[in-house]
Amino acid sequence: MKPARTALSLVLALQLAACGGGGGSSSAPPTGGGGGTPTPSPTPTPAACSLSAQQDFADQVLNEWYLFPDLLATVNRNSVTNLDDYLDARVAPARAQNRDRFFTFATSIAEENALINSGASAGFGVRLSYDNTARRLFVVEAYEGAPGLAAGLDRGSEILAIGTTASNLQTVSSLFASGGSQAVANALGPSTPGTARVLRFTRPDGAIVEQTVAKTEFSITPVSSRYGALVLTDGARKIGYINLRTFIVSDAANQLRSAFATFSAQGVRELIIDLRYNGGGLVSVADTFGDLMGQGRVGQVWSRTVLRPSKSSENETRQFRTEANAIAPTKVAVITTGASASASELVTNSLIPYLGNNLALVGANSFGKPVGQFGFDLAACDLRVRAVAFKTVNANNQGDYFTGLASVVPNTCRAGDDISRPLGDPREASIAAALDFLAGRACTPIAGSGQDNAVSTAPGLTGPQAARIGLDLPDRLPLQPKRPAPAQHELPGLF
Template sequence: MTAPRAALSIILAFALVGCGGGGSSAPPITGGVSPTPSPTPTTSACSLRAQQDFADSVLNEWYLFPNLLANANPASFNALQDYLDARVAPARAQSRDRFFTFATSIAEENALISSGATAGFGIRLFYDTSNNRVFVTEAFEGGNGFAAGLDRGSEITAIGTSSANLQSVATLMASGGPQAVVNALGPGTAGTVRVLRFVQPGGATFERSITKTEFALDPISDRYGVQVLDDGGKRVGYLNLRTFIIADAATQLRQAFGQFAAQGVTELIIDLRYNGGGLVNVADTMGDLMGSGRIGQVWSRTVLRPSKAAENETRLFESEANAIAPTRIAFITTNASASASELVVNSMIPYLGDNMALIGGNTFGKPVGQFGFDLEACDLRVRAVTFQTVNANDQGEYFTGLASVVPNTCRAEDDFSRPLGDPSEASIATALDFLGGRSCTAIGQSAAGDIASSGADAPQRGSAVIDLPETEALRPRRPSPAQIDIPGLF
């Protein structure tokens, strides 16, 4: 079976008690691993056992780490996802499949990609892991949350179905941890109403009744997504890409780089701090837009298990009308940056080397991706880890995050008190320091040691690092397709 690159998906998966990651690009793989189901299935055709048998056929033929598959008794499980988790447990123990293999709905995933919309408040929520406070890190302009006054830096302090039964976030966290907050926010369906008490960055407190509705997941914000910053007379292009999962992201990226090209920008800040990944073909387009003068050179390689080596593919830089040739790039990342985001960063290492840096925090660490295998009559898509991506130097072992492989890193705070795109926001200011040759402090990452930063008077490898407060995306145990790819989305 030929698996064209357009059918690959590299998506975020965060390890949080049974939640997983995945996504889709069109079309998913549908044949070659099981018989085509009948158009109108009987109950037995879509029974749990039938779905488990389908999943087994996928894993046994395509799973990237066949030697890391465990045997599991189908009769011992009441849910397909639990069965999948058990089968790939050895790979998860080695951090090679941290809930990246999962089951999802064909219809829901396809609708997300094609429509670019989902239901919710239209906000991203992260929590302080030490103090158990919940903050809005970003608001989508078309959501009711933004209309009600929620935006970056707002702290949600209480949640209820009405003003009469508000529960404080502190109480929810104390009783049930982050999942209790997720439960209090209610189901992700249009029409769900919650009363939220929140404090804006300036200190004003509000209590609003907010209804979840369908809203657009605009990949690049019209407010701050594309800017040309003035850094002491030098033009620096700033790009904030929220997600790779929306097909229209490729079009918006072309428009953004058109602005950079028109203004002669060659130094970039690419802000991927909350970008959990998405479509590989969108990541490819982003590479092409940074590939002026590199047409025909290797962008990345897709590598499958040995028995599927015939499906391996090398993707070369292709021509894009708005492409530029960046001389220096600062990539802003956090532990919510994964998959397609990491692919882009890793693929630039052979071409920029010391002229690029990771700014902020270490990334999640997901150099693998999934194909989608459909049991169409059951609305079941099994997303199984089937390939690894490597760069032109065949480097792709960053399961502990990109801080272990990117030549330069600079530790920086994710400063909720300032808007995204603001040159004085901590991560953006540090990115400007790197681009300007000024000093910075290294990102610390536990698995591979400290990675030194670059620039004038920069600390050397093994030097001390700054330990900043950690935040995590708030996410349900069983996330929706949109929540899989867009960390913290509600």
């Protein structure tokens, strides 16, 4: 299986096109970000795309590329009925050691490429989180141009009841009581355009409304036009605030360049990087982010990609590159929660050698994913197997933050995610704590950091949902179905 390097999701990827199920031949893969929505060719036969053929393909990928070859289990193929369960069973020993918390999975080539190339997704266009104890469901973010925001759902809204008609509304509390968070996710329906639900919810202004909202196709904008890039003031100091929703959309790099052009023009040297819901994405975007903070560091090491010993020839060292509007930040606060993962953590970890005590993690501990997947394609079946195949380290070769970044970032400041205030508002709890750090004011350390070794857990949560949550939990958890769609892998809580 001979790979060709390309830019795909979850920090870095390797794409193989039309690689036969159990064989070793492959055609030349496309370059770049995927190049549109592929049409399977030739038309797959049932045998070529059978579960057995998919398992053959998955075995070939894992046996050759999996980062932890000694942590692969032998599985009775007849004991499972789908490829995801087979992959979960094969990597179970790595999961038991906290090395692969459902990071290895199967997905659709077409859907993932559409997400990468244009941000295309389908749904209400809102991010949801829930209070597991109080059985309440909240909107923490809403996307411009999507039906949710148009219907009045925005940060701070609470969804009270869900139904397919006004006559069969079920309260969110009763759904939690009957089947936990999965029952709530099921009630919201599939991510299919045209799927409609009657929602009873409170608007941010407190008004309670009942409205039918239909899921549609929409494009995710990585940097919000409302609050994505702002210059805040704290006394006489100018603070650059950047909220990056995702690294997965390729245009995020250009949107970051536009933001830093503003920061550079206004003389910004201190930054708040808000990654509180950012589940990761393209390594090329993470690299651009680094370059934009690399004025005076061109040619120095940004990050390193390390594979298993048998694949060490594929290891890479990424150095800072020239960007026209790069700045040299003197102090940076990174806002994270348990939903911040992968490329979000790569950027933060890579800043440690250059900022030291002038870097802080603010909010809650991050997810803890210092490893990344390569993508291997069985094109005729629209199947992409994403398998953990590498880890990333910074210029000091630091990287094993499987319990989250709070254990490695020099400073931490614990703060809540105050959904009663808009993102970008200096009065919002995490942004206020970030401003305190930048100004030298005191803050409370995050649990699980070197400053505070207490670690909280997630009572009542099991399986994939529990494994996707960071160890230092916020009050709310991202609502996530058992088998997320491609966009939900990258943006936890997206519906």
